[in-house]
Amino acid sequence: MSKKPTAGPALHKVIMVGSGGVGKSALTLQFMYDEFVEDYEPTKADSYRKKVVLDGEEVQIDILDTAGQEDYAAIRDNYFRSGEGFLCVFSITDDESFQATQEFREQILRVKNDESIPFLLVGNKCDLNDKRKVPLNECQLRAQQWSVPYVETSAKTRENVDKVFFDLMREIRSRKTEDSKATSGRAKDRCKKRRLKCTLL
Amino acid sequence: MDFDSPEEKEFPGLYASESTSKKSKEESDYSDGEHDKHSKKDSLLIGRRKDKKDKGKDRGYAALEGESSPEEELDTKSPSKSKKSKTFKFTSSKSKEKREKSRDKEKTDKELKQVEEEPQKDKDKAHEEKEHKKKDKERKEKDKKSEKKEKDKKEKKSKQAHQDDVSAEEALALGYPVFGVSVSLATERSRCHDGIDLPLVVRDCIDYLQEHCLKCEQIYKVEPIKTRLMHYKRLYNNREYDAEVDELNLPTACSLLKLFLRELPEPPLTTDLMARFEEVASHPEVTKQQEELQQLLEQLPKCNRTLLAWVLLHFDAVIQQERHNKLNAQSLAMLLSSTLQMSHRLMVALLCHCNQLFPDVKLIKYVPPLTSSSPKLPEKPDDIQTELRKQDSLLSQIHSEMNAGFITKKREEQLWEVQRIITQLKRKLKSFEKKQEKSIEELESTAIATTSPTAATLTTVPAPVPVATISEDTTDSKPPTNNKKKSIDLSAGVSVDEVSTTSVESRPQIDSPVAVPEFIIDKISGYVLLPKTNPHRDELLRLQIEYDELIAWQNELKARILSERNEVFRLKQLYDQKLQRQQATMAPVPQPTELPADGDYERVIEHYTRENALLEHKKQMLGMELKEEKRACIALQVELRMQQFQM
Ligand SMILES: Nc1nc2c(ncn2[C@@H]2O[C@H](COP(=O)(O)OP(=O)(O)O)[C@@H](O)[C@H]2O)c(=O)[nH]1
Ligand SMILES: [Mg+2]
Numbered sequence: 001m002s003k004k005p006t007a008g009p010a011l012h013k014v015i016m017v018g019s020g021g022v023g024k025s026a027l028t029l030q031f032m033y034d035e036f037v038e039d040y041e042p043t044k045a046d047s048y049r050k051k052v053v054l055d056g057e058e059v060q061i062d063i064l065d066t067a068g069q070e071d072y073a074a075i076r077d078n079y080f081r082s083g084e085g086f087l088c089v090f091s092i093t094d095d096e097s098f099q100a101t102q103e104f105r106e107q108i109l110r111v112k113n114d115e116s117i118p119f120l121l122v123g124n125k126c127d128l129n130d131k132r133k134v135p136l137n138e139c140q141l142r143a144q145q146w147s148v149p150y151v152e153t154s155a156k157t158r159e160n161v162d163k164v165f166f167d168l169m170r171e172i173r174s175r176k177t178e179d180s181k182a183t184s185g186r187a188k189d190r191c192k193k194r195r196l197k198c199t200l201l
Numbered sequence: 202m203d204f205d206s207p208e209e210k211e212f213p214g215l216y217a218s219e220s221t222s223k224k225s226k227e228e229s230d231y232s233d234g235e236h237d238k239h240s241k242k243d244s245l246l247i248g249r250r251k252d253k254k255d256k257g258k259d260r261g262y263a264a265l266e267g268e269s270s271p272e273e274e275l276d277t278k279s280p281s282k283s284k285k286s287k288t289f290k291f292t293s294s295k296s297k298e299k300r301e302k303s304r305d306k307e308k309t310d311k312e313l314k315q316v317e318e319e320p321q322k323d324k325d326k327a328h329e330e331k332e333h334k335k336k337d338k339e340r341k342e343k344d345k346k347s348e349k350k351e352k353d354k355k356e357k358k359s360k361q362a363h364q365d366d367v368s369a370e371e372a373l374a375l376g377y378p379v380f381g382v383s384v385s386l387a388t389e390r391s392r393c394h395d396g397i398d399l400p401l402v403v404r405d406c407i408d409y410l411q412e413h414c415l416k417c418e419q420i421y422k423v424e425p426i427k428t429r430l431m432h433y434k435r436l437y438n439n440r441e442y443d444a445e446v447d448e449l450n451l452p453t454a455c456s457l458l459k460l461f462l463r464e465l466p467e468p469p470l471t472t473d474l475m476a477r478f479e480e481v482a483s484h485p486e487v488t489k490q491q492e493e494l495q496q497l498l499e500q501l502p503k504c505n506r507t508l509l510a511w512v513l514l515h516f517d518a519v520i521q522q523e524r525h526n527k528l529n530a531q532s533l534a535m536l537l538s539s540t541l542q543m544s545h546r547l548m549v550a551l552l553c554h555c556n557q558l559f560p561d562v563k564l565i566k567y568v569p570p571l572t573s574s575s576p577k578l579p580e581k582p583d584d585i586q587t588e589l590r591k592q593d594s595l596l597s598q599i600h601s602e603m604n605a606g607f608i609t610k611k612r613e614e615q616l617w618e619v620q621r622i623i624t625q626l627k628r629k630l631k632s633f634e635k636k637q638e639k640s641i642e643e644l645e646s647t648a649i650a651t652t653s654p655t656a657a658t659l660t661t662v663p664a665p666v667p668v669a670t671i672s673e674d675t676t677d678s679k680p681p682t683n684n685k686k687k688s689i690d691l692s693a694g695v696s697v698d699e700v701s702t703t704s705v706e707s708r709p710q711i712d713s714p715v716a717v718p719e720f721i722i723d724k725i726s727g728y729v730l731l732p733k734t735n736p737h738r739d740e741l742l743r744l745q746i747e748y749d750e751l752i753a754w755q756n757e758l759k760a761r762i763l764s765e766r767n768e769v770f771r772l773k774q775l776y777d778q779k780l781q782r783q784q785a786t787m788a789p790v791p792q793p794t795e796l797p798a799d800g801d802y803e804r805v806i807e808h809y810t811r812e813n814a815l816l817e818h819k820k821q822m823l824g825m826e827l828k829e830e831k832r833a834c835i836a837l838q839v840e841l842r843m844q845q846f847q848m
Contacts (some may be wrong), residue, residue: 013617045620045622046623046624046627047617047620047621047623047624048621048624049621061616062621064617064620072606074600077598078599078603078604078608078613078616079616079617081608081613082614082616082617106513111821167834
């Protein structure tokens with residue numbers, strides 16, 4: 001259940017997913033430390049915590065930066081399970097990474113079993129618009145299909161970096177309040193509506 | 202409809218580890234660098250977890266059927282978690298193959314199955330009961346017992362309708378106890394993360410007693426309050442022991458250690474070898490006895506040997522203090538031989554020889570991995586490395602236990618926390634490296650800056666002897682820069698013989714990374730190890746090792762350069778001083794009384810110029826040769842280290 005074991009500021013757990021090299025680490029580091037790393041260093045898994053003020057309320061955000069490679073799937077699922085929101089990142093200069101988001105979405109839904117899990121589709125490297133390979137309308141279309149927001153970012157120029165993290169945190173927060181209301185009230189209805197598999201059945 | 206497989210698949214690895222732990226890594230199909238540090242068993246568990254996950258979902262509705270509110274169950278963030286906390290099933294190694302084969306199919310079959318299973322809901326409960334009975338026959342006695350226990354729990358739980366998360370987690374932990382299981386399993390589940398394969402509970406008790414109680418007369422003679430003992434047992438079983446909160450005391454430490462040993466399902470000397478140990482103990486000839494005990498001990502599983510070594514060396518430390526605690530080998534054996542599940546005579550014999558039997562074992566106090574509540578992360582790179590290794594070991598254990606189904610909220614929190622500490626440590630290490638690089642650069646630039654004015658004078662003034670030779674010596678042996686990292690400015694270069702000495706020096710440094718064959722903790726080295734079945738395994742490993750070797754070489758060269766720079770700096774100062782002194786005294790330079798004839802002079806100059814050019818050329822050749830030698834050296838080094846990984 002969504003009751004919190006610890007007192008103190010609310011904690012929102014965010015997970016970065018997406019193919020390798022799309023800028024998950026760059027986005028994370030830009031958000032955390034205002035730094036941009038030019039050289040590419042593959043990640044296995046890294047986790048960060050930061051105190052931020054979200055709409056006047058002090059909260060903590062835990063960010064898990066994962067590996068894009070399939071190799072780390074076993075580890076990744078352990079994190080997915082405990083993640084509360086997901087930033088699904090691809091690079092607008094790399095169509096393959098865009099195609100891969102489909103797989104990541106499915107993986108998340110498989111683990112979380114919840115179609116309305118807080119989730120943002122993020123097209124990164126928008127500073128490289130001249131090298132764009134994924135047309136904007138395609139990105140928007142996919143986001144629409146999934147009923148998730150689509151945001152373009154640049155970890156290099158910091159464009160929309162804060163936005164994606166804060167938007168996601170807002171979704172997580174409203175989801176949590178909704179959940180706690182639901183548990184005290186009509187949990188069943190919400191469940192039926194929410195759970196992917198339930199709707200299927 | 203196949204009810205059998207989902208049932209069995211629900212908790213693969215829960216107890217399967219016992220039956221499959223001997224299977225080799227090759228059978229696992231995972232390919233995950235992070236997890237190479239797991240034991241073979243872990244890798245098996247991981248290899249299977251996908252099936253488990255998928256399967257768990259397939260039959261989730263069936264399992265929840267009959268419980269008061271399935272939707273409420275699903276309400277947890279992790280539906281699989283609540284399911285798991287309810288039911289405990291056991292897998293057979295037979296079913297494993299089936300699972301692995303069917304894995305690919307599972308994805309597609311899944312949706313279908315769910316639809317199929319749904320109408321069956323009502324019957325599922327009955328089926329489940331039947332299944333239990335059927336499978337009980339197949340299972341070992343031990344499994345059966347614990348399963349019943351779990352099942353009772355489950356039934357009780359379902360009545361409670363999941364009111365209590367905590368007790369649910371506890372029930373889950375009960376599926377993975379540390380007490381009452383084999384030494385290897387206990388070691389696996391209750392790991393010391395500093396590379397010593399001893400169950401944590403044993404380590405903690407011995408550490409405590411060694412530190413506080415050796416001279417106490419009560420040692421091994423008093424019993425704690427029963428509830429207190431059980432409290433600690435539960436803490437260790439649930440992996441909740443926290444040294445800072447729950448400090449042990451003498452009676453508890455003694456009794457907890459005894460309890461652990463007593464509850465081992467098999468004597469620590471193993472059922473197989475027990476008789477032979479006893480036989481040797483009855484040997485009258487003492488010297489021969491030691492030799493034979495030694496031989497038998499070699500045959501024990503490694504974790505059994507470690508356990509015995511620690512326990513016996515600790516007992517030996519106790520009887521060393523006989524003056525204070527009034528315990529000698531005889532009386533201690535009287536108290537504890539039955540705990541060790543051996544005869545009095547055998548225990549006395551082992552105690553008598555223990556220092557010779559375990560010369561390799563030292564009782565080192567355990568420093569557990571840091572937690573977020575720890576005051577500070579280490580500062581020195583070496584300490585950071587050590588801590589990283591511990592955290593990595595802890596992380597692997599958490600992952601592997603999670604993959605085996607041991608998923609609790611606490612564990613999930615711990616997972617993120619450990620990951621965070623690791624990230625911090627790595628960042629620290631990186632910033633340290635950067636700082637070092639920077640300071641090298643700074644030193645380089647200051648060295649250049651300070652030398653340049655005189656360097657200018659050097660070129661114009663041909664005379665000064667010491668500096669001239671140095672600069673000549675070091676100018677242009679080309680650096681072998683086949684590293685990816687930024688190439689080194691070798692303008693003040695490395696002389697040939699210096700490089701060769703460093704290449705020799707480098708070896709101990711290169712050999713040092715720890716790679717214990719059966720539990721490879723080398724995340725530090727960052728090696729991604731593919732499963733042995735993967736054809737790219739060797740290539741990848743070789744490249745990684747090579748990379749390391751080259752980096753190490755580069756670092757040596759850098760260090761050399763630095764010391765050369767310093768030497769240049771020193772000599773330059775020396776030269777300046779001399780120059781000043783000369784100018785101060787203005788002493789007339791002693792004129793050679795007899796100048797050689799002009800022609801002779803020129804010939805001498807010519808000779809030296811030619812000779813020097815030749816030497817220069819030779820040096821370059823040697824430099825290249827050295828490069829080749831070093832390359833061969835590295836190639837061999839790589840092969841050597843590859844072998845370590847093969848074992
Ligand atoms: N121009 C540009 N480069 C980026 C951006 N984000 C990341 N990169 C570069 O892309 C490479 C991969 O980034 P990284 O964060 O390591 O990718 P990850 O594998 O998804 O974590 C790095 O070289 C980054 O410098 C961006 O927004 N714009
Ligand atoms: Mg990354």
